[in-house]
Amino acid sequence: MTAQVEYREPVSGMEWTVLSGDRREVMTALGAEHAEQIAAWRARDSWKGLVDRATGARERQFDAVVASTRRLLPVESAELGWLAEGAGVPEAELWALNLRGDFGRDGIGCSDLCTAGGSGVLMGHNEDGDGELAGLVRLVTLRIDGDPSMTVVWYPGMLPANSFVTTSAGLTFGMDHVPVHRIDQNAAGRHLVARHAQRRPDGARARVALQEIGCAGGFAFDVADGPGGRGDIIENAAGRVSVAGAADRLLRHTNHLRFIDRRPGDEVDDVVVDDRWTSESRTRFAALEAASPRLGSPEDLLAALRADGVLNREPDLYTFTSAVVDTANDRILLQGSGKPWRGVLSGFASGERMSV
DSSP states (O other): OOOEEEEEEEETTEEEEEEEEOHHHHHHHHHHHTHHHHHHHHTSHHHHHHHHHHHTTTHHHHHHHHHHHHHHOHHHHHHHHHHHHHHTOOHHHHHHHHTGGGSSOOOTTOEEEEEEETTEEEEEEEEEEOGGGTTTOEEEEEEETTSOOEEEEEOBTBOTTSSEEEETTSEEEEEEEOOOSSOOTTSBOHHHHHHHHHTSSSHHHHHHHHHHSOBSSEEEEEEEETTTTEEEEEEEETTEEEEEEOBTSEEEEOSSOSSSOOOTTOSSOSSOOOSHHHHHHHHHHHHHHHHOSOOOSHHHHHHHHTSTTTSOEETTEEEEEEEEEETTTTEEEEESSSSOEEEEHHHHHTTOOOBO
16 A cells, blocks of 8 residues: 545645655655655755765764664654655755754754743744755654654655644744753754654653653753643754743753753853854844744734744745644634635544634
8 A cells, every 4th residue: 555645725825735654654655655745855955965965074073863763763763764765865855954953053043932821821932044056945743653743844855844843732842042062962863852752642742752761962841731721942952951841831942952051061051152153143042032022912922923023034944834823712823825724623633724
């Protein structure tokens, strides 16, 4: 058998593919159906640079993290191999692509907001990256037998996990890249850690996964747990983890660590990075803070994410989409290159385009 593949009407300018079946079928079909888009990225210098880094000066570290990831996360590692098989791309190249942020800077620009209280959670995420990928990024829904369904803002070639994700278990994730000085070679690639957590059947187990499986590099995970009425930001970077809860307060995050602090007495910490891009992230955080003095509705979050100094429109720093979820009312608000789209969150997570 092969996976069932369907196409939904685009959402705010974003194409949408829905794939259903068993794990191997779905991941192989994901690569095969989007082989042209993956090849388009593969033809660009940015892809070649990542492969050269993995086979050059960082080869020993790269091989160590691949081996550690295969040991810690065998299911997600197999999924990456099947994606490569379907796309007709060497598996090692997809590993190089998916470990990009574990070995250096990646996707600087993402911004998150989260607040929890009463009966639900409001969470918003800007998905930012290289402007040259704007025409390739799309929505993908995976309906894999035995897993919660999930919908993701997807970069063709990436394991579907590293951006904005919402699942039929009532969980929503936004991820911000945070660079580290020295990777943890005994940990796992952060994209695969994300994918593992997103496959969990409830928020409690998802949060455990994000705290117990270390990222080789660094991610800040913004997690909205609708059924649990809980929001958290979990920083997981080079073997160190810190958690901040959103109960009765507003959490904001950009691309620098806010809860993992530099260790006292360390002139250069293994984790905390301070450079010109950190300065950009702090400036953007200040703009996000100024744009979100209070958040009472999804529209408030969307306005803050699209505010001057937060929304990015530079060639190397481009906002592909802004997404906001309202778990209490089962709603999603999403804006890509088109007008804002409002839909049913649970339907969206399961691959159904239900406008409201």
